[in-house]
Amino acid sequence: MPVPPAPSAPHVASAVDPDRPDLTPAARRVLETASRLFYERGIHAVGVDLIAAEAGVTKKTLYDRFGSKEQIVVDYLATRDARWRAFLAGHHDPVALTPTERVLAVFDASREWMAAHSGKGCSMVNAHAEISDPAHPAYAVITGQKQWMLDLFIRLAHEVSPDAARELGRSLMLLHEGALVSDGLDVFPDAFGRARRLAAFLLSAARDAR
Numbered sequence: 001m002p003v004p005p006a007p008s009a010p011h012v013a014s015a016v017d018p019d020r021p022d023l024t025p026a027a028r029r030v031l032e033t034a035s036r037l038f039y040e041r042g043i044h045a046v047g048v049d050l051i052a053a054e055a056g057v058t059k060k061t062l063y064d065r066f067g068s069k070e071q072i073v074v075d076y077l078a079t080r081d082a083r084w085r086a087f088l089a090g091h092h093d094p095v096a097l098t099p100t101e102r103v104l105a106v107f108d109a110s111r112e113w114m115a116a117h118s119g120k121g122c123s124m125v126n127a128h129a130e131i132s133d134p135a136h137p138a139y140a141v142i143t144g145q146k147q148w149m150l151d152l153f154i155r156l157a158h159e160v161s162p163d164a165a166r167e168l169g170r171s172l173m174l175l176h177e178g179a180l181v182s183d184g185l186d187v188f189p190d191a192f193g194r195a196r197r198l199a200a201f202l203l204s205a206a207r208d209a210r
Contacts, residue, residue, distance in 0.1 A: 099159035121184020
């Protein structure tokens with residue numbers, strides 16, 4: 001079975017630099033403030049009046065830079081996704097790690113990311129609970145990020161077991177996403193540790209079956 005090409009970001013996310021040098025200081029405050037409020041309170045619960053007030057800008061400045069609340073939501077999710085991808089890249093050294101270790105490094109990175117940045121769960125999962133309309137401009141960012149993760153797992157799985165790459169990658173994705181939700185809800189301790197151990201078992205079984 002042919003392996004899919006290395007995953008690429010959806011258009012809206014691929015154009016986003018996580019450090020956003022294109023933003024003016026006022027626009028940066030708007031985005032940082034909106035990002036914090038959206039994540040802490042929910043997207044629908046936060047209006048432009050609150051964002052502008054907490055960012056210390058006028059609504060005119062907000063609309064001049066972003067045009068609409070929907071665009072701020074797009075930029076919030078796309079920037080967060082870009083930061084996650086940069087963070088994950090720091091855990092993947094193709095020289096130092098074996099194929100199995102590269103897969104498990106995703107779970108390690110996610111555990112670190114969630115502990116440092118995501119006390120209320122995965123921002124994409126949370127956003128999808130509020131944005132389920134494919135016509136919303138942020139919908140493609142949400143689904144594109146998850147597709148990127150699935151493509152990543154399939155590509156990494158191909159290095160472990162080429163013949164089983166697609167099914168193994170999907171199973172790894174299920175473990176990863178289940179850990180994201182369980183960790184965010186604090187259902188039981190160390191969801192990522194449990195998911196990582198199950199992933200290691202699947203990878204070992206896939207290697208032995210070759």
